[in-house]
Amino acid sequence: MSEPRLRAKELDAADGLAAQRAEFLLDEGGGGSGGEAVYLDGNSLGALPAAVPGRVEDVVRRQWGELRIRSWTEEGWWTAPERIGDRIAPLVGAAAGQIVVGDSTSVNVFKAVVGAVRLARSADTAAGPVGSAGPVRDEIVVDATTFPTDGYIAESAARMTGCTLRPVPPSGVPDALGDRTAAVLLNHVDYRTGRLHDLPALTAAVHAAGAYVVWDLCHSAGALPVGLDEHGVDLAVGCTYKYLNGGPGSPAYLYVRAELQDRFDSPLPGWNSHAEPFGMRPEYAPAPGALRGRVGTPDILSMLALEAALDVWDGGVTIEAVRAKSLALTDFFLECVEAYVPEGRVECLTPRPHGERGSQIALRCPDAGDVMKRLIERGVVGDFRHPDVLRFGFTPLYVGFADVERAARVLADVLAEPGT
């Protein structure tokens, strides 16, 4: 047995989270031909938690099929967005009452960025004696390397609030801030490179400029500690289908810091965020608290599938333990790649320092599209990001060290083949 294979055995034997794998349905059929897959694409779509199919069947057959509209009250459908928000809260370092689940990430980015601009302007208006305010806050700063939807939506938010959009690389954000900055939209972990940005320092810099920050947690929530409350984050959004395993297109969430909720002024004030939704009043009056982030009727099937998926976090799994294993997995993957793949064949885009690394490894190689196709054919499932990136996500709840070793070994085999 090769040295990395022996190491994998030892690491798996010492893995305190190894038992969590049983909470997922991973072994029947697999993601590739030839037996069980190594699934390293949980940063795109988390694997199926074992609790989900039964729960969904109950929601469909009994709650919808038999109780029908009574389930809105009797089965807690109506309050699901805030109830499930409170289940996500501890995973991102938030006290209860600050997160609602619903809509897509894109739609929540819109709520959050417009909301942040309005917060900045209302703070300036309230700040001092008349005439003492500085220039109007009319700039939205956005991570220039962001997942595209955040940039498109920020552009729309800028257009609709009379702001200019300023795309800036995250490292340049502190220098770009000023008294015209209204809102800053940043990614906690870069979707392409896996780089982890410095949330505490960047949040403090935005606040020092008198602006409001929106963090996109899609690639960090469920993989590493976020500390929303601790670091005074204003607003945050995230999807639930990556490291939270909510299922394809499961609803996203919106965090609004408790102290800001009274002033949060949503651009999407639907009846679900009304103080008295069944009053059916023609005038809008926003609900107190996180509910203000709701819009229309919540998508119950997907939302309750997510609720069941969150059961995997019960029973003492801590985000700190998940983070420790995540770093061990990515360290070990890099070690195996170095051992197996000829030097220079791939280039690692993900930073080596732990403090700058999310839970994925991005390898650049010129023929990445073709290489990923062959990897998937051999049961090693990652994904390809245009134009030349192999992306491997490591979900500590169900990925083990033997999986990692096998992935690196198969990668080396594929890279050694003629035609790649």
Place this chain on the structure above:
Amino acid sequence: MSEPRLRAKELDAADGLAAQRAEFLLDEGGGGSGGEAVYLDGNSLGALPAAVPGRVEDVVRRQWGELRIRSWTEEGWWTAPERIGDRIAPLVGAAAGQIVVGDSTSVNVFKAVVGAVRLARSADTAAGPVGSAGPVRDEIVVDATTFPTDGYIAESAARMTGCTLRPVPPSGVPDALGDRTAAVLLNHVDYRTGRLHDLPALTAAVHAAGAYVVWDLCHSAGALPVGLDEHGVDLAVGCTYKYLNGGPGSPAYLYVRAELQDRFDSPLPGWNSHAEPFGMRPEYAPAPGALRGRVGTPDILSMLALEAALDVWDGGVTIEAVRAKSLALTDFFLECVEAYVPEGRVECLTPRPHGERGSQIALRCPDAGDVMKRLIERGVVGDFRHPDVLRFGFTPLYVGFADVERAARVLADVLAEPGT
């Protein structure tokens, strides 16, 4: 047997749609105690189609659990919004390629109303020689009796586009239109009274004023012919969980008339509406066609449940036959209420003329909240709308005439009880 009971028997025997009831799971457990329920709340949440549970189980266990990300292509997840939009299209009189499914009704109202204002302004800009344009179009007219969310969202759309919101009763809309009108948001059927508004005439009036109309089809789609293409409607939205039986909070849809798609400028330009979504480009370039109405990652579980639910329309069920039965059901319900309930005890808010009636009957009675509670206890499920409305929806695909007679009879019993 009473005269209405005999009539019900005859009507059921002659009902060409009676066999469709078998397409739904209605008999196990029921919605109330004491046997099978009479479910007259399909205008709030449609009953469970028999094809749904098996399909959802396949989506969860095999597509998500086994194929995982491969399902985005292999199982057609990615194209579901437009594919399922094309399944809804014939039910609302639209040719293919004009409807996408996704997001809530509220979010789609926002896209449509902002989109309509931008269409109106771009048309004025394009219309004639420089300087020939009239005053800027800065008014949004909205049905003053609308379901609240439409009004709240229209208010937000007005605020964000520099418009004034003008709430007007639908009958007053033609007189309220002028050369400042940008967009008009109307309900095809009023959620409270069940009144059917004159879509062809109101659409023509809006067009004559040079404005753009958005129709909310929540309470008409699947219950009566809409004729979006025939009547030249510009934009339309609707939910799918009422007469389309998509399940609790199933995704809504957006119709953008083919000729307007190139100019449709969405306020929510997410990566799913990009011309090249996997190009991951920082600049937004809208996709051609109806896809331009998409935003974020589609909610697959709910969306594919809806797709299965739409199977009930296959095999020759026409919307014209559904409409004919709907009118027969509501006529018969009024007939039975007149026969059983003492005059003056309830007041019908739904118009009598067929041309002004949707697929529901709204009865006003001062103690409506308490009455509906008792009705539900006896297995007759409608709903209560604040402050004094009993609302009964008639879904022709699974409601029969004996159901209608029983509902009226139980209503009369409840109304005769002391304390009501």
